[in-house]
Amino acid sequence: MADHQEASVTLPSDPASVPTARRYVAEVLDGWGLDGADELADAIRLMVSELATNAVLHTFGQSPTFTVDVRLEREERLHIGVTDSHPRWPRRLPAAVQQDNGRGMVIIRSLAAEAGGRLSVTPTEEGGKTVWITLPWARTAASYV
Numbered sequence: 001m002a003d004h005q006e007a008s009v010t011l012p013s014d015p016a017s018v019p020t021a022r023r024y025v026a027e028v029l030d031g032w033g034l035d036g037a038d039e040l041a042d043a044i045r046l047m048v049s050e051l052a053t054n055a056v057l058h059t060f061g062q063s064p065t066f067t068v069d070v071r072l073e074r075e076e077r078l079h080i081g082v083t084d085s086h087p088r089w090p091r092r093l094p095a096a097v098q099q100d101n102g103r104g105m106v107i108i109r110s111l112a113a114e115a116g117g118r119l120s121v122t123p124t125e126e127g128g129k130t131v132w133i134t135l136p137w138a139r140t141a142a143s144y145v
Helices: 017-031 039-057 104-114 137-143
Strands: 004-012 065-073 077-084 118-123 129-136
Touching: 004 017, 017 039, 017 065, 017 077, 039 065, 039 077, 039 104, 039 129, 104 118, 104 129
Parallel strands: none
Antiparallel strands: 004 065, 065 077, 077 129, 118 129
16 A cells, blocks of 8 residues: 555535545545445544545535545544635533434544544635544554454
């Protein structure tokens, strides 16, 4: 495997794009050696679904597309980012807030931490942001069962 692999797809900011984003990432990771039936593969699909859903719902129609980037560095670190052009960054809800939605980032952060990874947000040059999940690949591909 190469030292650095990348894959990317840009999709319309539409709810129908969420399963497409999830399938895309699953297919890329399968090609890179992650067993699609493994527990972490399920967690990654859920995290991508939550990130893509956020990119569609919380940009209030101001981001016509979103991009999913998947990067593998030296078979050590897996980075999955979802970029949209809306300037508002995700916000952490107070624990006391009772509502039917808004828990996506909590879910993502928890799943990433459970896998030994982390969640981060970076600005784009165009004024939007990318929400990244970073996971250790060796654990991802070999020992998270």
